[in-house]
Amino acid sequence: MNLDDLLVRLGEWLKGEGPNSEIVMSSRIRLARNLDRIPFTHWADKKEKENVLEALKNALKENEFLQGGIFLLMKEIDELDRVFLLERHLVSHEFIQKPDSKAVVISTNEVVSGMINEEDHLRLQVMQSGFNLRGALDISQRIDQFLSERLNFAFSSEWGYLTACPTNVGTGLRASVMLHLPVLVFTKQINKVIQAITRLGLTARGFYGEGTEATGNFFQISNQVTLGQREEDIVDNLERIIRQVVEYEQNARQMVMSQERERITDRIRRAYGILKNAYIISSNETIELLSQVRLGVDLGIIKDIDRRQLNELFIFIQPAHLQKLEGKKLTAQQRDVKRAQLIRSKLGVV
Amino acid sequence: MNLDDLLVRLGEWLKGEGPNSEIVMSSRIRLARNLDRIPFTHWADKKEKENVLEALKNALKENEFLQGGIFLLMKEIDELDRVFLLERHLVSHEFIQKPDSKAVVISTNEVVSGMINEEDHLRLQVMQSGFNLRGALDISQRIDQFLSERLNFAFSSEWGYLTACPTNVGTGLRASVMLHLPVLVFTKQINKVIQAITRLGLTARGFYGEGTEATGNFFQISNQVTLGQREEDIVDNLERIIRQVVEYEQNARQMVMSQERERITDRIRRAYGILKNAYIISSNETIELLSQVRLGVDLGIIKDIDRRQLNELFIFIQPAHLQKLEGKKLTAQQRDVKRAQLIRSKLGVV
Numbered sequence: 001m002n003l004d005d006l007l008v009r010l011g012e013w014l015k016g017e018g019p020n021s022e023i024v025m026s027s028r029i030r031l032a033r034n035l036d037r038i039p040f041t042h043w044a045d046k047k048e049k050e051n052v053l054e055a056l057k058n059a060l061k062e063n064e065f066l067q068g069g070i071f072l073l074m075k076e077i078d079e080l081d082r083v084f085l086l087e088r089h090l091v092s093h094e095f096i097q098k099p100d101s102k103a104v105v106i107s108t109n110e111v112v113s114g115m116i117n118e119e120d121h122l123r124l125q126v127m128q129s130g131f132n133l134r135g136a137l138d139i140s141q142r143i144d145q146f147l148s149e150r151l152n153f154a155f156s157s158e159w160g161y162l163t164a165c166p167t168n169v170g171t172g173l174r175a176s177v178m179l180h181l182p183v184l185v186f187t188k189q190i191n192k193v194i195q196a197i198t199r200l201g202l203t204a205r206g207f208y209g210e211g212t213e214a215t216g217n218f219f220q221i222s223n224q225v226t227l228g229q230r231e232e233d234i235v236d237n238l239e240r241i242i243r244q245v246v247e248y249e250q251n252a253r254q255m256v257m258s259q260e261r262e263r264i265t266d267r268i269r270r271a272y273g274i275l276k277n278a279y280i281i282s283s284n285e286t287i288e289l290l291s292q293v294r295l296g297v298d299l300g301i302i303k304d305i306d307r308r309q310l311n312e313l314f315i316f317i318q319p320a321h322l323q324k325l326e327g328k329k330l331t332a333q334q335r336d337v338k339r340a341q342l343i344r345s346k347l348g349v350v
Numbered sequence: 351m352n353l354d355d356l357l358v359r360l361g362e363w364l365k366g367e368g369p370n371s372e373i374v375m376s377s378r379i380r381l382a383r384n385l386d387r388i389p390f391t392h393w394a395d396k397k398e399k400e401n402v403l404e405a406l407k408n409a410l411k412e413n414e415f416l417q418g419g420i421f422l423l424m425k426e427i428d429e430l431d432r433v434f435l436l437e438r439h440l441v442s443h444e445f446i447q448k449p450d451s452k453a454v455v456i457s458t459n460e461v462v463s464g465m466i467n468e469e470d471h472l473r474l475q476v477m478q479s480g481f482n483l484r485g486a487l488d489i490s491q492r493i494d495q496f497l498s499e500r501l502n503f504a505f506s507s508e509w510g511y512l513t514a515c516p517t518n519v520g521t522g523l524r525a526s527v528m529l530h531l532p533v534l535v536f537t538k539q540i541n542k543v544i545q546a547i548t549r550l551g552l553t554a555r556g557f558y559g560e561g562t563e564a565t566g567n568f569f570q571i572s573n574q575v576t577l578g579q580r581e582e583d584i585v586d587n588l589e590r591i592i593r594q595v596v597e598y599e600q601n602a603r604q605m606v607m608s609q610e611r612e613r614i615t616d617r618i619r620r621a622y623g624i625l626k627n628a629y630i631i632s633s634n635e636t637i638e639l640l641s642q643v644r645l646g647v648d649l650g651i652i653k654d655i656d657r658r659q660l661n662e663l664f665i666f667i668q669p670a671h672l673q674k675l676e677g678k679k680l681t682a683q684q685r686d687v688k689r690a691q692l693i694r695s696k697l698g699v700v
Contacts, residue, residue: 262687266629273627279616337612 011110016307018130049101074099170227216291268296361460366657368480399451424449526572566641618646
């Protein structure tokens, strides 16, 4: 399997199914781990980083979840492919800046992936479709166990797992869910909800992670605290709060459908009409419109497409995806035309 | 035939055919006539106006063009019906203000209509589809001839036909065409064109006549001067200038199709997509979008509807039309919903 195989299909966590998938797009567990007696990435020299890379590669490739997957040295792929991985939610912004001594591993279904020599030696990510943090936690724990039997991780009996940034010390675990909250935004309740979430020790980010805006009414909610709690407790806590947010959005949707059905239908259908007809369209406009259409599917207003197809569009309309599909570099203007073309074709417009 | 018959069909001048009908929506001749020895409407007393009404009614109903048509006393219809006639371009804003002693005659195909006791005793209107001022002039002259054999019109050998407002003295003739100039607007050449037209002694108005804006890129162009020229010369002059404006718009369309095809296609298709999908829509937005779609039909970008269907929408989405179709009064909000419904159904969206 190689990188271009990702062009013809979609990660399993984007299938649009699973618990509460009308609101929870995906669940994610991320573990930060470092090898014992080797400096964290930013302090390690080239030789040390190469050793980390080698050790982790050898251990990871034996793991059942990564059989047949992709192992890529970042310096061996070009910038377009690096951005492609970023758009795919497989690597971080920081990770693609300096490719030296960095590698990524990706399981065939994109459920498991790992960045080697990001700020920690290993950042392991497990994704699941819908509201399924338990499923993701279970897989991450099994891989963690597997690796622990083969490698010595930096661990303090007092602090737990040691990490480059103090905010990750302890479990090294970050649990997060990607929520689609269009009606809390529409009814202007979203700020109150985000404030409450923050007071409860969680963080809300945009669609593309840290530092990005909540384009398309997507909010990534994750735990802040990694220290002094068991992994299960972190996940329990996040789950409990998310369950409430999901309920708020559900109630808001019911309210809107009974009291403002025409106004919300108008918004949704117009968005769908524009997507099916545009000949020039930016990523941002696309994401905003897809968000409305996704809500339309959830509310039963739009029946001729499903969430899986929409998720595919969310991913494939991004610049690097478009350019890889075209097989060449495109200017921003050319991309806006190709994007519109792709959307029309995926939405069945001839 | 009665007023409600107009609800199930469209005036023949809106069939969207005829010379240059891709740019010239319709051609119109209007004659102003007053009966001799009776004061103009604003100075006449009730008895005199009733006499005018009776005399004109008796003469008009015998005319071949008005056989089987409608004769309506304005005071006998309610306000909704009066606005309905206005939306239909059969009466003027001024005419529907005070209904006393006023009447309207309408031919079955809506080609010929007359207002009795507007500011002149008779305002006769002849409409034709496309660029066909000659056709309209011919009919108006035949009716004028017919009436002259039965009635004495106020006429001075020095001035010609006498009218209430000096701007109509002479021929009493106003010739006008309704032009659709979306690409001259799109390419920002329209102001120069309007300025040139004005310098040549013509007047440009909006879609709904005097004092209205050029909604939907429609411009009604007519002659200013009625005095000192033969009817044929007035029409010749207007025709010559309009032919040039039509050519400008044609050239601009060619230019845009070769140099900005994607941008114009995007605008047109989006407009069509919104019209087919909206659930709430105002008249103004509808007219702007229909204008884009009309251009799309003209440029061959939209193939599944024709100009006749679009003309029908331009007329039927207006407030009084919507309310008569519904058979009851509707608030502005209710109209916006009904309008969207009507558009979807006329555009074949189930």
